[in-house]
Amino acid sequence: MTSNIKRSEMAKLGEVGKANALAAIVKAATTEPPADADATEAASLLYQAGYRKGSRVNR
Amino acid sequence: MSTGKHAPWRLRAYVESLERALQESTARDFLLFSDYTISAIPSHQIAIDGIALCADSLRIEFHQTVRILGAGDNPLVVLTKYRYHVHAEGVGPVLRYDPPHTDDHRPFDHVHTFETLTTGRETVDPIWRVEDIPLLNDVLEQAEAWHAVNAADLRARRLLKAS
Numbered sequence: 001m002t003s004n005i006k007r008s009e010m011a012k013l014g015e016v017g018k019a020n021a022l023a024a025i026v027k028a029a030t031t032e033p034p035a036d037a038d039a040t041e042a043a044s045l046l047y048q049a050g051y052r053k054g055s056r057v058n059r
Numbered sequence: 060m061s062t063g064k065h066a067p068w069r070l071r072a073y074v075e076s077l078e079r080a081l082q083e084s085t086a087r088d089f090l091l092f093s094d095y096t097i098s099a100i101p102s103h104q105i106a107i108d109g110i111a112l113c114a115d116s117l118r119i120e121f122h123q124t125v126r127i128l129g130a131g132d133n134p135l136v137v138l139t140k141y142r143y144h145v146h147a148e149g150v151g152p153v154l155r156y157d158p159p160h161t162d163d164h165r166p167f168d169h170v171h172t173f174e175t176l177t178t179g180r181e182t183v184d185p186i187w188r189v190e191d192i193p194l195l196n197d198v199l200e201q202a203e204a205w206h207a208v209n210a211a212d213l214r215a216r217r218l219l220k221a222s
Contacts, residue, residue, distance in 0.1 A: 006094060008094055029099035
């Protein structure tokens with residue numbers, strides 16, 4: 001996703017191209033960042049560890 | 060919400076107004092070169108960072124942050140942060156507009172002005188009215204007016220330095 005553009009690059013674009021470039025920047029600024037992959041994986045591992053531990057206790 | 064020039068603008072109109080300010084200053088033979096970058100900032104903001112190189116080595120660095128208020132490809136935006144620094148290269152600062160600092164040091168909009176060609180003395184004045192917070196065209200005009208008065212001194216000073 002385009003997150004920045006220079007004036008010199010915009011100057012090469014037509015009106016539609018400029019509008020699209022600005023729209024892409026708006027999209028980049030307003031799209032929520034993806035969840036932290038490492039944190040998600042860590043939470044998943046912790047859950048699995050707890051589950052296994054719990055499973056052992058229950059056995 | 061602000062009215063007047065600091066009222067919300069559609070993003071495309073905002074960028075067009077920036078372009079118009081630069082083109083008009085170029086047409087008056089004051090601005091020689093300018094470039095800027097428009098960048099997305101997470102959390103619904105857009106930054107514009109640029110430089111303007113003007114006659115007799117006056118240099119303007121500018122920064123603006125606008126907050127995106129609406130939805131769509133061409134949303135309403137409003138200026139939330141800015142900084143304009145006018146500097147005579149090889150001589151010294153001319154003026155600087157700053158937003159409120161986040162610490163207790165000058166927690167209000169203000170402008171630094173310098174006696175660039177004499178003592179270098181700095182004066183800081185608060186800006187109390189929103190409409191007195193400049194946009195780029197205001198700063199270009201102010202720098203141009205300063206240049207009109209001081210260009211001869213500026214050139215003489217450079218000549219002296221070079222000799």
